[in-house]
Amino acid sequence: MRLRFHCQNRIGILRDIVAHFADYGLNVAHGEVGGEHGNAIYLHVPNLLNAQLTTLRPELERVPGVFGVRRVSLMPSERRHLELDALLSSLSDPVMSIDMEGHLVAANRAAGQLLGVRVDEVPGLSLDRYLPDLDLPALIRRNNARVNGLRIRLHDATYLADIAPLHRENLEDVASLAGAVVTLHRADRIGERIYHVQRQESRGFESLFQSSPRLEALIREARRMAPLDAPLLIQGETGTGKELLARACHLASARGQSPFMALNCAGLPESMAETELFGYAPGAFEGARPEGKLGLLELTAGGTIFLDEVGETSPRMQVKLLRFLQDGGFRRVGSDEETYLDVRVICATQQDLPSLCGEGRFRQDLYHRLNVLTLTVPPLRDCLDGIEALAGHFIDRAARQIGCPLPGLSPAAVARLCAYHWPGNVRQLENVLFQAVSLCEGGTIEPGHLRLPDVGQAPGLAGIDLDGSLADILGEVERRVLTTLYPQNPSSRQLAKRLGVSHTTIANKLKRHGIGGGDEA
CATH class of the missing domain: 3.30.70.260 (ACT domain)
Structure with missing residues (x-):
């Protein structure tokens, strides 16, 4: 005890x-x-x-x-050890600590895999065994300062090493050096890392592309809700950017400098979801760590927890989540001790939670607890008026990552994008354009570069605004028909023949809707 x-x-x-x-x-x-x-x-x-x-x-x-x-439940040193272990385990890069004799003191799981040993076998291993041509302790003494980007060879691969010296007391005294922490980055993935770092840095509302009036209205609404310290429910289809919106709300709140943790509840077994969120006590079950495990809630203390696909949670998880929302308390798995935390909960779902409540698959009291503040992210097919600007943004990002000249987007390709139903929404658009940039050998992306699978066809009136007059509604239907057929009949004469009307009629309609650049051929 x-x-x-x-x-x-x-x-x-x-x-x-x-x-x-x-x-x-x-x-x-x-x-x-x-x-x-x-x-x-x-x-x-x-x-x-x-x-x-x-x-x-x-x-x-x-x-x-x-x-x-x-x-x-834990001594302070045990908590620090668990937090450090959780942090290191979450890093994909190999991280290791060495002493001034060149022996390994500790390493994360990625480093153990690189060295070919278990993490508990790391302490005491000599670094000379892996880097015989590099005397790291001598390098550390010689520089007595942080070294970034040292190129080394390990297991026939090139890495860039960041070396941070550890001092006992005086940071300038070489005699106080106790060792160093070494982080390895694959040299052939540095461009990818920079890209992901840039994406991580741009997570606020300023990074959310607002090319459509409906998206602008959503962001205005989200800005008003972000500072409110209450549960937030974000609804929307897959790929609409619900987590990006949740992170932006977190950054714009008073908790913005505190942790933001995310857990996808879909597909997780009940026991795993419970231990990931709430953690477990020492010896809670067979195979558990003897020191126990901190859950995401404890690692997020003072910050925001984001629960994606909350409609997929089990009845037991729903009870524990409801209890936490009511009084901020919970028990780790295998523990009888109450833990109380101050954490804001933001949830997301693409399901109809009221319908799930009616079917008995989701607790109605939990739904009302989560539904204090609500945001609904529109699907991409309802924001087609901004798709060309959004496509240009993704093409620019893809070209920077790939390292190729920035290609343009042909009018026919724009028409193809506008005619598609986008079951995967913004995420699918980004992936399609990334592939298109990689396939494009010239300076322009054409419809043939757009790999769009014909799955999940949208209903006939999806995305059409029915609030206007009949003329407005029919005009939007006409625009969609012409936008869909123009890529297969890329001239006013061909399209007129396809639709059985005069060339002049089609030319005027194409000009009115801004399709095809006024082609008269």
Whole structure:
């Protein structure tokens, strides 16, 4: 059992507390001093039972300077270890720590895979075994400063190493060097890394492309809701950018400098989803880590948790999530201790939650808790008036990543984009244009470069605004028909023959709708 003593910082108080455990024949295995001013003492007493704690608590609280005693799930050092382990495990790049003799002290999972050993086999390994031509300790002593982009060869691959020296005390004293943390980046993936870093940096509302009046209205609404510290439910089809919108709302709130964590609830087994979100206690189940695991909620303390596809959560998860939304409390898997946190919850779904409530597949009380603030992201087929500008944005991004000249987009290709139903929405558009840029050998993207699968056909009136007059509605239908058929009949004469009307009629209609650049051929 682990205990936290809120106490006065005075000489001898630890001795006075530990003496009571000695009187009961209980061994104190580990102790730590914490708190901002050393006003907390943590003790790990492995054999202490609940009944014994009930008897001991009054005696412990009578120790001069002790203001309160309560159970905790982790010692401060254990929590730091778990947080560091979670952070390192989430990194895809190999990260390792070495001492000044050139021996490995610790490494993350990616580094263990690179070196061909388990993480627990890393401590004590000599770096010379892997880098015989590089004396890293000598390099660290010689520079005594951070080294970025050192090119090394490891297992017939080239890496760029970032080396951060570790000092015991004086940062300028070579004698205080204790080792270094080395991070390896694959040299052939640096361009990809820069691209992803740029995407990570541009996550606010300014990064959201607002090429359509409907998207502009959505962003205005989201800006008003972002600072409100209440649950937010974002609805929209797959690929519409619900997580980007959630992250922008987080950054625009008072929690913007705190963590933002995301969990996709779709397809996760119930037990895995529960342990990912809430964590588990030491020895909670067979195969669990002996020190337990922090859940995403605890790693997000003070920040925002984003639950994607919340409609896919199990009934048990729904109960625990409802409890957390009600009072901020939860229990880790395998633990009877309550944990209370301040975390904002943003959820997203592409399902009709009221219908799921009616079918008994989603708790109605949970739905009302989540539905305090609501945003609905329109599908791409309802924002076709801005698709050309959005396509130009994605083409520019793809050309920068691939490292090729910026291609243009032909009128026929624009017409093809406008005629498609986009079941995968903005994400599909980005992927299609990335592939088109890679396929385009000339300076212009043509319809043949656009690989658009004919799946998930949209309903006939999808995306057509029915609020206007009959003339307005028929004009929009006419525009869509001409936009769809023009790429297969790329001249006014061909299209007139295809539709059985005069060449002059089609030429005028194409000009009115801005299709085909006024081609009279």
